[in-house]
Amino acid sequence: MHRQEVRSVVIAGGGTAGWMAATAIARVLGPRLTITLIESSEIGIVGVGEATIPAIANFNRMVKLDEDEFLRHTQGTFKLGIEFADWKSRGHAYMHAFGPVGRDLAYVPFHHYFLREPDGQAGSLWDYSFNHVAAKNGRFARIEKIPETPLAGLAWAFHFDASLYAAYLSRLAQGMGVRRVDAKIAGALQHPDGDVRALKLEDGREVEGDLFIDCTGFRGLLIEQALKTGYEDWSRWLPCDRAWAVPTANTGPPQPYTRATARDAGWQWRIPLQHRTGNGHVYCSAQVGDEQARETLLANLDAPALADPRLIRFTTGRRKQLWNRNVVCMGLASGFLEPLESTSIHLIQVSIQRLILLFPNAGDNEERRREYNRAAAAEYEYIRDFIVLHYHVNERAGEPFWDACRNMAVPDSLRHRIELFRETAGIFCAADDLFQLTSWLQVLWGQGVRPRGTHPFVEAVSPRDRATYLRDLRHLVAQAAGKLPAHGDFIAKHCRGLAPK
Ligand SMILES: Cc1cc2nc3c(=O)[nH]c(=O)nc-3n(C[C@H](O)[C@H](O)[C@H](O)COP(=O)(O)OP(=O)(O)OC[C@H]3O[C@@H](n4cnc5c(N)ncnc54)[C@H](O)[C@@H]3O)c2cc1C
Structure with a gap:
């Protein structure tokens, strides 16, 4: 990478990725940098990508976004989970609800106690999820704890209009000094060493920069068309295209x-x-x-x-390097995992956070780039495995697409997780794995995987105490959910969408 101090950042593309990057970098590193974003109103944005996961709260905090105002501007709603209908088998449904399921006891994860109960006597796994009970009853409030209990409150994300979101962030970013250029990029001009020097616009102008962020969508104008970084294709595991x-x-x-x-x-x-x-x-x-x-x-x-x-x-997969030379790619330019678990916007957000942490210095950035690419690759692979799980473990026998998914050879990392759960009911996640125990549990259980045993320490609690514990938890969750306002009423009171201008 060119050995000069990064003073000027050029973002190519103004969809969700481009404007999220512009807003966050301006907020965190603003005064040190000039930031230019080039987008083409003629090309437009992909215009989908409207569901998120709770970690988006970190991005909102980083850019100091007022949640109610953001929801008013984007016609947003609250999201407590994702319901999967007909995935395991036709007529069956379950939810990947955000937030905890039950409460761990004596160092043993909750679900071992649930699994130890005789069939049907502990209710459904989702009776222990506050998010699930609230979601299915159409209720919502910002509640961080169930009052007078040690139980967590609701964990929420958002649904919003993708075009309104990009427009909203664009106003915020420009208010913080980001320069917007509406033009078509014709290509990249490179230094003799291969780094990108400037973007050539179709009207003949050149926009120079030290660091370039490619947010041009599936085109990958800089990362692929200019730098030929290469793409790792995962359609053998995720064949939807x-x-x-x-x-x-x-x-x-x-x-x-x-x-x-x-x-x-x-x-x-x-x-x-x-x-x-x-x-x-x-x-x-x-x-x-x-x-x-x-x-x-x-x-x-x-x-x-x-x-x-x-x-x-689309083609499912990821770029071989997400940071190549002085180009970092984000959003659809970096790769694509289908939106089953609403992870693309999250991947944009963590790319931005990682870039800020590893922001290039004057001098050699090889180790930073290597760390960036290592972490990004691991993140993509964790999410890939989680999505493949939904397809692979199904009981839709006799349907060609679902038979093929069930019979495919899945990545070893996923096969190991499924087998470990089958054998021990154990679920182990790395610290940087986006989806943790309760997420894997709900999808494994929801898709019909049944463990052969539970943790031996469960027996340390007497059957009577176990049953009482489970009954009390179910009761507290149901009672708390019954007291929540209707989701529509909550929106009307706090963040009703603005009338279109
Ligand atoms: C079917 C589908 C459903 C999805 N659902 C979800 C979801 O529910 N949740 C989620 O998190 N994600 C979802 N995603 C992903 C999400 O849509 C994207 O991650 C997000 O919109 C970011 O897109 P982007 O900014 O990378 O690309 P785009 O929106 O395509 O923006 C590309 C930008 O580059 C500009 N550009 C391109 N070429 C040029 C050029 N030559 N000159 C100048 N400008 C140029 C365009 O004008 C545009 O501004 C979904 C994606 C798909 C395909």
Whole structure:
């Protein structure tokens, strides 16, 4: 990388990735840098990506964003989890709810006590999830603890309108001094050593910089087209490669969770916002034609479509290096994991945090770059395994797409996790694994994996005390959820969306 102090950052692309990066870098490193963002209103943004996970609160804190104001500007709603319908088998549904499930006892994770009870006597696993009970009853409040108990409150994320989000962040970033250029980038101009020197615009201008952030979406204008970084293709594990997306009108108050319904060769999302509902059908084009996939989407909407469906093509995987020379890529330019667990915006956010931590210095940045790429690769792989789990462990026998998913050879790291859970009910996660025990537990259990045993220490608590403990937990959760306001009422009181201008 060019050995000069980084004074000028140029961001190529102004979708969610570009504006998140601009806002955060301006907020944290602002006065030290000049920041320029180039976007093309002619090309526009991908315009999907409307569901998040709770860690987005870290980004909001970093950029000092007022949660209610942000929701008003983006027609946002609260999200307590994702419901997976028909994934294990047709007619079956479960939720990956955020927040804890139950409460650990005597150093043994909660679920071992739950599993030890005779069939059916401990209720459902999700009776112990405050998030799940609140979500299914359409309730929400910002509550950090269940009063007068040691139990955690709700853990929430958001659904929001992707176009409004980019526009909102754009105003924030420009207010902090980010220069916006509306132009088409024709290509990158390189130093003799291969680093990028400037971006050449179609109108002939050149925009020079020291560090470039490629947020140009699937094109990867700098990271791929200029630097030829290469792409690791994961479609052998995640064969879906296309999506139709379409908005519909709301049919009632927005529900505080995303719904993902499995289809013949893919799945369909439903994301409730204040002013509309986002829908899409992610599918495997080798198994179902575009027209048929479009029909499937249109036939399974809760309300008539508000626009023509849009087709989006993608290849699951990641760039071989997410930081190459003096170019860091973020968002769709860095890779793609299908939106089943709403992880793309999270990956943008952690890329920004990591870049700020490892911000290049004058001199040799080889070790920083290596650490950045190592951490980014691990993060992508953890999430990949978690998503593959949903497909692989299914009971939809006799359906070609689902049979192929069940019979495929999964990454060793995933195979080990599944087998360990089957054998011991144990779930072990690395500290930097985005999805921790309760996430893996809900999907493993929800998809039908049943362990053969539980932790031996469970026996240290008498059967009677175990049963009482579980009954009390269920009761506290149900009681607390019953006292929450309706999600729609909470929004109306605190963050009703602004009328369109
Ligand atoms: C079907 C689908 C569903 C998704 N759902 C979710 C979800 O629920 N949750 C989630 O977290 N993520 C989701 N994602 C991912 C999410 O949409 C993206 O991570 C997010 O929108 C970031 O996109 P981006 O900014 O990288 O790219 P884009 O939005 O495509 O922006 C690219 C930018 O680059 C600019 N640009 C490109 N070429 C040029 C050029 N030559 N000159 C100038 N400017 C240029 C464009 O104008 C635009 O501003 C989904 C993605 C897909 C495909």
